[in-house]
Amino acid sequence: MIRKLTLSVLAIPVVLCTEARAFPPAPHHEVYGTVRDESGNPLTGEATVRIVGSSGTILGGPVAWTVTPGVNYSLKIPMDAGTQSQLYQSTAMRPAMPFTAEVIIGGVSYLPIEVQGGTLNIGVPGERTRLDLTLGVDSDGDGLPDAWEQEIIDSMDGVDSLADVTPEGDSDADGVSNLSEYIAGTYAFDGRVKFDLAIIDVREGLAHMRFLAVRGRTYTLRASTDLEKFTSTAFSVNADGSDAASVHLAGQTRYRDVYVPVEDIQSKHFRLHVE
Ligand SMILES: [Ca+2]
Ligand SMILES: [Ca+2]
Incomplete structure (x- = not known):
């Protein structure tokens, strides 16, 4: 009798395991990067990055001073192994599923430049995707916010429109490209100030x-x-x-x-x- 009871107790977890494997989760996919304001400054808190997936995933995480060097947010997205037609949980995602990233500041939701008009797709389980997010408006679609380009237009003769300021251009001719100056936070309209050691x-x-x-x-x-x-x-x-x-x-x-x-x-x- 005792032996039989022992066997039945052992059987219970085996059955539970089999059921759990019907819709197994896969290792999460991490989306991380830097969120910058329209002047190129990394946000240092009081903001949230929110991932909204086509499967119904809604996942939010804070923007911090620094998560690791050069990274101020990181989100781990639950992934499904894809062995069944149904997701193991309704908010999980699979590779190549579309998603949107928003930045929420003071209750207001902003769609970063990288997301405007484009579709992002989730990567594979267990891997990481760097997604740097920039706030503001980018009328000419070159990745540099209008507000940042406008500073150069206002400060320099001969630079009259957004089209005159390109990421690969060097408006102040100091040998450092506009995009690099945007990242470094130096004035791209003043050749005396540049990223230098x-x-x-x-x-x-x-x-x-x-x-x-x-x-x-x-x-x-x-x-x-x-x-x-x-x-x-x-x-x-x-x-x-x-x-x-x-x-x-x-x-x-x-x-x-x-x-x-x-x-x-x-x-x-x-x-x-x-x-
Ligand atoms: Ca632009
Ligand atoms: Ca420059």
Whole structure:
């Protein structure tokens, strides 16, 4: 009798497992990226990114100062394995299902430039898709918000319309493209201010460098001895090289001095990266 009872108890979870496998979920798909305002500044909170899928998925998550370097939102979308005609849950999604991304600020929903007039499709389970979202209006459809382009039009002679400001163009002729200046947060109408890394000096085993850090942007540094292979390198904001970190999130816009240890080698090259 006891043996029979034991068998029946064991059978219950087996049956439950079989039922659960009828509509199995798959690993979630992560959508992540940077949400920027119409001036190119990464949002730093008080906003929500909402994913609305064709299957009925509605998923929201906060915009934060930083999730990882250069990323201020991340959403994990429930995915269905697709082995049955029915979704394992009504709000799950499958690869290639259309969705829309909205940004909600103060209860008002905004459709980012990347989403206007286009269809986004979800990727495969277990993978990630970067989706950077930009707020504002983009009349000429070049990815740069009108408000940002207008600043250049207002500030420069000979730049008269949105068509004169292109992402690959260099309105202030400082060698940095308009799109790169938009990302870096530097003035694309003032050639004196650009995304640049200056070497100040090398003393006591520390290379002292300086760059214009713009609020809300994250900075990483890569180093190379042969100008071919660059690897991430930690840097310090302290003159004694202490508390080095691999990333700097600018809390305010200011020139930032950084210090990196240099070994006894003839030359070392550095590359600054901004997100
Ligand atoms: Ca535009
Ligand atoms: Ca430029």
